[in-house]
Structure formats: C-alpha cells, structure tokens
Amino acid sequence: MTHSLDPGTANGIAQARFAIVGSGWRAEFFARLARLMPERFAVTAVVSRGEERRADVARAWGVPTAPTIAAAFELELPDFVVVAVPWAVSPGVIRELVAWDVPVLAETPPAPDLAGLRALWADVGQSGLVQVAEHxxxxxxxxxxxxxxxxxxxxxxxxxxxxxxxxxxxxxxxxxxxxxxxxxxxxxxxxxxxxxxxxxxxxxxxxxxxxxxxxxxxxxxxxxxxxxxxxxxxxxxxxxxxxxxxxxxxxxxxxxxxxxxxxxxxxxxxxxxxxxxxxxxxxxxxxxxxxxxxxxxxxxxxxxxxxxxxxxxxxxxxxxxxxxxLADDDLAVAALLAGTAAWVAGGPAPYPLAQGCQDHLLGLAIGTAARTGVSVRTHVEAWAH
Structure with missing residues (x-):
C-alpha cells in the first residue's frame, strides 16, 4: 500500500486527507480543524461503531462515517489516520492500522500503562508508521x-x-x-x-x-x-x-x-x-x-x-x-496535523512513538511516586534505542 498527499493544493500547500478513528471530544478537535481549513485538511471518514453515533457525527461534523476501518478505507484511502479512542482501545487500533501499512497519528497516551507501552512497542515500534499527537x-x-x-x-x-x-x-x-x-x-x-x-x-x-x-x-x-x-x-x-x-x-x-x-x-x-x-x-x-x-x-x-x-x-x-x-490549543493540533502530513510526504517525524512512550513512562512514574510516597527509578526501555 502506498500513500501520497492529494495533488490538489491551495496557496501552494497540499491538502492532507486523513481518517479519524473515534468520535469523542478529542476526535472532534481534528474534525473541526478540517472544517475550518478545508484548503489544508479533509476528513475522509470518521470510524465509530454505533449507528446512532455515526448519524450524529455525520450530521454535526459534516463528514462521511463508517463502522469499521476497512469500511472507511473502502470510501477512500487516507494519507494517514488519527486515532482518538479511549486509552485501553488505542493499542489495538494502532496495531490494526500498522497491519494495513497506514501511517498513524495516535492521541496521547499510546497505551494505558507500562506493560501496554512495552507490548505496543514490541509489535509496531520498528514499523516507523506511528506518531503521537502530543501537542x-x-x-x-x-x-x-x-x-x-x-x-x-x-x-x-x-x-x-x-x-x-x-x-x-x-x-x-x-x-x-x-x-x-x-x-x-x-x-x-x-x-x-x-x-x-x-x-x-x-x-x-x-x-x-x-x-x-x-x-x-x-x-x-x-x-x-x-x-x-x-x-x-x-x-x-x-x-x-x-x-x-x-x-x-x-x-x-x-x-x-x-x-x-x-x-x-x-x-x-x-x-x-x-x-x-x-x-x-x-x-x-x-x-x-x-x-x-x-x-x-x-x-x-x-x-x-x-x-x-x-x-x-x-x-x-x-x-x-x-x-x-484558532486558539493556541487548536494551533498546536493543527501543527501536528501539518507535521504529520509533511512526514507522510517524506519530511521529518513530528513526534515519534518512542517520544510518546517515554513521556507516558515518566508520567506514570510521577503518579506512582505520588501515590506511594516512594521514589521511582525508571529503566532504559526498548524504545530508547
């Protein structure tokens, strides 16, 4: 499977076309940016399992919807896919997309806990297909x-x-x-x-x-x-x-x-x-x-x-x-979307999976140390290399 930005441009900037897996609060950030800047971004489909929710999203967000990733790809193969689902669900979705050989921009954190981070990295870390939406x-x-x-x-x-x-x-x-x-x-x-x-x-x-x-x-x-x-x-x-x-x-x-x-x-x-x-x-x-x-x-x-x-x-x-x-928070998300589009086209990676894993590792250590009152020493993880 190959990926390319849409050849159409506006003001010399190629339009990035992406799908979204998830239909919650954070997913709407990405859809809203596409709605505000159609010359830069377009949503090819929003994947949501519930039929009623898909109808709500289609009406409120003005985007195509699909019940599965495969169905979304039948509508149009995007340049990349934004994953904005609950923590526990995210690793499975990321694995599925990497199996499709599709670039991914995954919301934070990429997995809920340290075991999940290690397992995710073991499965997809060497693919080079995963960025993290740390804005x-x-x-x-x-x-x-x-x-x-x-x-x-x-x-x-x-x-x-x-x-x-x-x-x-x-x-x-x-x-x-x-x-x-x-x-x-x-x-x-x-x-x-x-x-x-x-x-x-x-x-x-x-x-x-x-x-x-x-x-x-x-x-x-x-x-x-x-x-x-x-x-x-x-x-x-x-x-x-x-x-x-x-x-x-x-x-x-x-x-x-x-x-x-x-x-x-x-x-x-x-x-x-x-x-x-x-x-x-x-x-x-x-x-x-x-x-x-x-x-x-x-x-x-x-x-x-x-x-x-x-x-x-x-x-x-x-x-x-x-x-x-745009508010500053939206400007940061827009920069990530633009950076991901540039990365798919051969540019530098905006925020690789290894960075997101290390951020969450240290965030988890803060939580553990605060909860137990005992200092935590982290280890050098596989993604460090």
Whole structure:
C-alpha cells in the first residue's frame, strides 16, 4: 500500500486527507480543524461503531462515517489516520492500522500503562508508521520559548519547572526544553532529543487544600464553594545536572484561579514565563520579553488571530494558520496535523512513538511516586534505542 498527499493544493500547500478513528471530544478537535481549513485538511471518514453515533457525527461534523476501518478505507484511502479512542482501545487500533501499512497519528497516551507501552512497542515500534499527537510542545508560546532556547539566550538548559498541565503533557515540555541543543527538533519545535530516555529518578508528594473551581470542561459552575483539591509536586532527576519540577493541581487545565507557570534555567540566565534575564557581556545583565502580536484588537481590523511571538524584534513563532481564528490549543493540533502530513510526504517525524512512550513512562512514574510516597527509578526501555 502506498500513500501520497492529494495533488490538489491551495496557496501552494497540499491538502492532507486523513481518517479519524473515534468520535469523542478529542476526535472532534481534528474534525473541526478540517472544517475550518478545508484548503489544508479533509476528513475522509470518521470510524465509530454505533449507528446512532455515526448519524450524529455525520450530521454535526459534516463528514462521511463508517463502522469499521476497512469500511472507511473502502470510501477512500487516507494519507494517514488519527486515532482518538479511549486509552485501553488505542493499542489495538494502532496495531490494526500498522497491519494495513497506514501511517498513524495516535492521541496521547499510546497505551494505558507500562506493560501496554512495552507490548505496543514490541509489535509496531520498528514499523516507523506511528506518531503521537502530543501537542503541548507545539503550543505557540512553548514553540517560541523553544526557539529562544535554541538561540542560546540562557545558555545550556539545565532545569525546567512547569505548572500548567498534567503528567505526560508536562513531561513532554520538560524533555523538549531540556533537549535543546541535544537532539534534532521538528519544524514546530517539539524536538526529538535523547533527554529522558536514560535512567530517571522521580520523587513526588501530594497536598490537599481548599480551592474554588469555577470552570470545568462543561463550563461555568456558578459555585464559589471551596472544596478539597489535590496538588501533585514532583521532581525528575535526568542526570548530568538536568532536572525537572512538576506542579499540577486538579482541573488546572480549566481553573482560571491557577495560572500557567514555567521556569527554564540555564547556564547564562533564565526564562520565567515570558521574561528572559541573561548575561550578555562583562557586568551586563539584560532583560527581554516574549511579545505576542495579536490581530483584531481595538482598531486592528484583520480579525482576531495570533500573528507572531517575538523577542527583541526577532520573530520566534509565526502563525501559519492565520485566517482560521484558532486558539493556541487548536494551533498546536493543527501543527501536528501539518507535521504529520509533511512526514507522510517524506519530511521529518513530528513526534515519534518512542517520544510518546517515554513521556507516558515518566508520567506514570510521577503518579506512582505520588501515590506511594516512594521514589521511582525508571529503566532504559526498548524504545530508547
């Protein structure tokens, strides 16, 4: 079976055609991006077992549907397939698609536990057909920070502290930033470094304290009652003086009372959120700021859209999806879709399965250490090689 991008192009960009296995909340992200940018992306079919659900998806998403992967391929053979199903189901779907010799972009994590990761890697790891939809390092702000680190603004990166998202997502950002200057990254800045594939020592503790939770995934709660929320704080020792600090509170993704924070420390300075302090010469410490240019504010009539992020007048990240009016999370997913399409056409891999496996391995170690109160030392796994 061979794969090729649709020969039709828009603005010089080939349209990527992909199928989706799954019809839940995360699957809709990918379908929505195709609907917003039909010149770039098209959904060939959504695979969902239930007849009623397929009818709902066809009506609401405006895409073809199929009960099985084979039936979806009878409609049209896609360039790649997005797998967005429950954790326990994902490995089986990935195996089935690899058996079809079809490129895969699998939602995180690729398997639910360590045994599942090892088994999946043993079965499909050498196929070279599986990427993971780990979008966090592709977020515009993180991509800009990675670009700043590649410029050497803080010297050799030695420590990353993050408080914004959970487990494997946070680990992906830590590893990407610690890996600057070590590995070769993709266009969007996720990186494919070797950092974190060796032995890692993980320690963690949990703390419970009252917190108002005004917003959930379902929206505003209209409830200002403070209830117990758990915060997990973990340290990751990667060796060679490199470390990560993980800090996450229940529902931090949605709760506006817990803001995002990141600290990246290097040999010549540090980056704190959007502020960079560094040594540039003898007795010369300077401060710079990552600046976000957002269109559509006040008298700017270009529509509400991210334009670019820069530091000291140098653009670090430019939004190549302008016109779609995407939130940062959607921009990250769009970058993964575009990166996967480029990979299928012979370009660099956006986020290989080995990276996703290692992220989840360390995320699981954080969970185990937090639950037991005992430090966890990871082993070098097969995907490290």
């Amino acid at each position: 966090s390092p592709f977020m515009p702000a993180h991509a800009a920070r990675l670009a700043a680190l590649r410029l050497g603004l803080v010297g050799e990166v030695t420590s990353v502290q993050i408080s914004s998202t959970h487990q494997y997502h946070a680990v992906a950002v830590i590893r990407a930033m610690l890996g600057v200057g070590v590995g070769v990254g993709g266009d969007a800045g996720a990186g494919s470094s070797g950092v974190g594939f060796g032995v890692v020592d993980v320690s963690a503790r949990t703390f419970t304290a009252p917190l108002v939770d005004p917003i959930t995934r379902a929206g505003w709660t209209s409830d200002d009652t403070a209830r117990d929320a758990t915060t997990t704080i973990a340290t990751l020792d990667f060796g060679d003086g490199r470390s990560g600090l993980y800090d996450f509170t229940d529902n931090q993704w949605h709760n506006p009372l817990r803001t995002n924070r990141i600290v990246v420390r290097g040999s010549r300075g540090e980056l704190v959120d959007d502020r960079i302090v560094r040594l540039t010469g003898d007795r010369t410490v300077v401060e710079s700021h990552l600046v976000r240019r957002q269109a559509g504010i006040e008298q700017n009539l270009d529509g509400f859209d991210l334009d670019h992020l820069s530091v000291d007048g140098q653009v670090l990240y430019r939004n190549v999806f302008q016109g779609a009016r």
